[in-house]
Amino acid sequence: MNPEALVRPELDTGVPHGAVLLAYADAVIGTELDALDNARTAVAEALGPGAVSGVAAVAANFSKNDRVANGIGIPIDDMVFKGTGELREQLGLNAYKSAENTFRHMTSD
Amino acid sequence: MKLKGGGMTFYADSKYPVNDELSGAHALQFEKFAQAGTWGTADQRLAVIAEARQAGIEAGLLEAPEDGGAESTVTLPEELCAVIRTLAVDCKAVDMETYQRARAAGLSDPEYAELVAIVSFVVDLDVFARGIGVPLRPFRDPQPGNPLRDIPEEAVPEKAFVPTIPNVPDCGPFGTELYGGHFKPYIMRGLSLVPDEYRAHVALEQAQYNPLPKVPVVEYCHHAGLTRPQVEVVAGRVSALNDCFY
DSSP: OOGGGTSSTTTTOOTHHHHHHHHHHHHTSSSOOOHHHHHHHHHHHOOTHHHHHHHHHHHHHHHHHHHHHHHHHHOOOOHHHHHHHHHHHHHHHHGGGGGGHHHHOOOOO | OOOOGGGGGGGTTOSSSOOHHHHHHHHHHHHTTTOSSSOOOOOHHHHHHHHHHHHHHHSSSSSOSSSSBOOOOOOOOOOHHHHHHHHOOOOOGHHHHHHHHHTTOOHHHHHHHHHHHHHHHHHHHHHHHHHHHOOOOOOOOOOOOOOOOOOOOBBBBBBBSBBBBOTTTTTTHHHHTTTTTTTOOOOHHHTTSHHHHHHHHHHHHHHHTTTTGGGTTTEEEEEEOOOOOOHHHHHHHHHTTTTTTO
């Protein structure tokens, strides 16, 4: 998988039907209902009707986790922090406001 | 729409199949919203989740259902409503100042943790309903009962805004049992100041993402029709849109 496509969705994810999944993720937490209806149909056509509840569940789960993480102010775990310096830089993650919760406790490697 | 029965009927109106594990976990969480929590009464909890849902509707992120279900008799302080709304619809703006505003509005640390939990959970469940194309599920009538207001003595200040129960082996017998004797990443331990909400968080995680022991197993597929890399595309994109560093 190309992780850069997660922040630059015009890029290829390297995952089958990745563009369909990116469009669904954008739509399900966006404001355009028509876009969501189209994205949901595209998921069902590309991956089967049974996959729709799966992608919805994953989007829902990370909507939860992002709020828990930012709301409680948790830093990323030490072992993840130590192994992801280059990736964080590449994706621009260090500029996220929520990065403060980590950099309050750790120095960037 | 009045919901009756358990998980199997919870999404009976969905055009797309929803497995019993997901339906059951979501039906159970709606029941938990209607019960007294560790810190909030059922009526207070209903007021919090209703405020979060209304914020989503007003922001255009959710469609108002014909039947939203029960309504709370509690009026929340405006300062608290602002915190709930930020957490519900502007996750990327949530920071230490948000936490400090909640504390200034009168919440204790465990009350704040419970609020973060139930707002996060209702956003989760509403995103799911919208995601499969069904109306938001109605809130259930709040049930009588008093919060227990107990704080786990194992919880200590670590690196989060609120105290948390450390990982094994520093968590005592209660923490060891709560964590099943295994390492837990901070994203799960973050709600451990309120163990019941931690358990609810884990239950949703296991139904919606992966059973926790399967998280490191990249070949494991928890959802029909989806490979793990496909799951991670959705997970990673949602978190990127929310500017979530974690």
